[in-house]
Amino acid sequence: MTRNSRVELYAAIRRDARAGLSGREIQRKHGVGWRTVQSALTSAWPQQRAAYPTRASKLDGFKPAIDDILRSDLNAPRKQRHTVTRIVDRLRTEFGMDDVSYPVVRAYVATRRPEISIECGRGAPGVFVPQTHLPGREAEVDFGEIGVRLRGQLTTCHLFSLRMSYSGKAVHRASATGGQEAFFEGHVHAFQILGGVPAGKIRYDNLKAAVAQVIGFSRQRVETDRWVAFRSHFDIDAFYCQPGITGAHEKGGVEGDIGRFRRNHLVPVPEVESLHELNELIDSYDQADDRRRIGHRAHTVAESFNAERQLLKPLPVETFETGLWVTPRVDRYSQITVRTNRYSVPSRLIGRQTRVLLNASDLTVYDGRTLVASHERLLTKGGSRLDLDHYLEAFVRKPGALPGATALEQARRAGTFTAAHDAWWAAACKAHGDTDGTRALIEVLLLHRHTDHRHVIAGINAALQAGALTADAVALEARKAAETGTDITTANPPPTDTPAVSSLTQRRLTHLPIDTRPPPSVTAYDQLLRRSTQ
Template sequence: MLTVETIGRIRREFFVKGKTIKEISRDLKLSRNTVRKVLRSEATSFGYERSVQPLPRLGAWTATLDRMLMENALKPTRERLTVIRIFEALRELGYEGGYDAVRRYAKRWRSRQVSGTVDAHVPLIFAPGEAYQFDWSHEIVVLNGTTTVVKVAHLRLCHSRMMFVRAYPRESQEMVFDAHDRGFAFFRGACARGIYDNMKTAVETVFVGKERRFNRRFLQMCGHYLVEPTACTPAAGWEKGQVENQVGLVRERFFTPRLRFKSYEEMNAWLLDRCVAHAKAHPHPEMRDRTVWSVFEAERPALVAYAGRFDGFHSTPAAVSKTCLVRFDNNKYSVPARAVGRPVEIQAYADHIVIRQDGEVVAEHVRRFSRDQTIYDPWHYVPVLARKPGALRNGAPFRNWVLPGALGRVQGRLAAAADGDRQMVDILSAVLTDGLAAVEAACGEALSDGVQSSAVILNILARRREASLPGPILTPAALRLQHEPAADCARYDSLRSSPDGTP
């Protein structure tokens, strides 16, 4: 085969130096026909590709190999065989050829499959405030010294490409609500349309085409923010390609190398700062002379006005045990003793839970995401202490209970008394009626006088209650009598007399 160097020399010898074909053929030891072919074609290179690949050993096995490659391609990714494993399986069936022939054939087979399945996409363009895209990703961080997989919510405005990123322990519905609220509050508005994949927290049923049955609570959230939800076609990620690309960008730019934080609050504050810094530092992909942040600020007036926080909770019923506990999400939370014996409703938010009974809030707790934890509020058990004062010393809710200020100092001094638990229970019970601030002030006054008896503290509280009673009602001057009537008992004698005047 002629090399490009040889072809170049033939052309220079003929066109530049003026040599004849015979001289060139003699100097380069080439046939005259070859020299003529180069000069007449005016090509600078020649290649040869075999039109038919002879497969002396593999030819009889191509149908079997096609079937094995197709079956392998239909398997899940983790279960697919390598080409050498397919070669070994083919050898077991009787193939006597080499591995290279199988490898080359498998490569050509994959090329044909890919060329036949590649899809073309239409680039999308969005007007200001028209749409946003939402998605989740899983990232690995070191949280409080423990390697943790966090769920990251991604919001992206389609026009300005402004992004909002926030991490959560779960992908549950209340986290979806919280991510939308915080994102819209950051953007200072929402878009007319939201583009989602078919996540279970939003879509209940997928019908043919674009028709979906959305979750009722999810539709409530969309109605609150005046957003029209749109679900993508299954396995058509290009329909929300912006947020799909954002997932890869955030993973590469934000979460690599592995991040270390003490809490979710610290991590999310850092992520928000990174979103703003990235938007201010990078140009818009379509308006290269402007940054993403400047386009975002121009888009803000076109957004739907932020409607305020949506009450985004996940509700579930629960029973109250005799130990004043309700079970939720593999953990137990305390409620006041008066709630025992009747069902309650747990409203789970992204970071806390609210427990209601008959429509009234009876307890609130910071939400825990680990397992088998019991979260107590000692004040929920104070009414029970009135009947069982001995539980103050060994009761689980009161272990390591640190009371504030003067109330804590009184507890420390009464610990040495024989009836200290009983006295302390009387003082704590007064908190339920007089309030913590009043009881703490009474404890401070008693300690300043050198006493810590419950009788003294309760007496101080009683005196303060009496002092706070309203005084006599004063009559305004305009309503006062100018002439007080004189007492005349003779009027009653006239009522006792008979009609004829006789007594």
């Protein structure tokens, strides 16, 4: 009989007793004994039944040994503590236990391990203590991985997050890597959005971008030199969490924020053409999150952040270079190697040393102080990113190398070398031969350096339609397209009534002013015809 049923039974007995029924009549009516009737009349609430005495167990003789093992584990390295299997093995080999099963030992260890931790003053495991955060003083930083479709290919990027502990205001930034450049750029972007730097501590885990070495089991860290300079520049007070899952609980706000941001804004997987476009989306998502309420808070994120905005430390006037400067040398393939990846530079720089500013998502190459190349940073290792324009001077001397060039294949995949280029190239090779036709194409490709891409495509289409397979004809039509605003992007444009290629003389005559002089006359010369000859 359950406790609720006994309460109802006691209530019925007491009701019958008040109605005048005798004890025996109550016993017969409810089928209970004399003691039950007396207990019900004494108290309306049934007494708790006495617990059965604990039965002896075969494990009782080994419990002190198990307790000693669990106590010794408190001072052992985390990855070298006893598992239940190891405890059973030791009990069997060292203490002669042979008639106790594994589940019995496992149940005892599961109960006793947290009790011993508390007895030894280590605190109760798994306890979360509520915290109160002051406005404008505390923040948390972390990285998380996200998946995006970058130019149609599923790619893994890194999401930086800085979250204010009081208001829950979070700023995010996506990058190609999770290295030190992305770490610094994320901070600078977040501080600019917030309008200042948290006046108190910022919590970090032990990222390699900031921590070079963790000293023992303490909170002391050996920091990297650039991170020390960065902290000094922005006056950041860093607090490093414990390694592992324990440290993740110390900055649970930002840990949960990254997961929330992925689930709410990056599902389904976003499709973008560049990381710049992705970060514009992320900025719009951050602005939308300012209107949300966290839990049962009375104010929105934006309202709470307005209360702590004025308490932030001001930003320094001087800027901090977040990128990393490296000085690779250009190899004979007109490429430089940066972080295991290869990037092309103009072929005239072969053998020279360049200066490269490596940012989180891109890199720029300088020859002295002159900018010579810029690339989007590769997301993989051992890859290459080649710009077809960097090899055009080399193709003039070696036109036979163009058809199989890696730079040409990458330009096709990127869409900069279009079907219009291929059609014009094929027609030029058919008309002038492979060598001369390829050189003519190279001259057309050189037009992209000083003419807009869409205007060159318009010129190619117009020249191809008219059968003018020379670079000069393409240049003329591209200039016409730029002046008139024509944008022909198809390889085979529809025919028009006006000729695609016009006479240069006729084009110049149309721009001359109207001649108002009378037409010339030969009347005066007709008088000479009347003279007779002698």
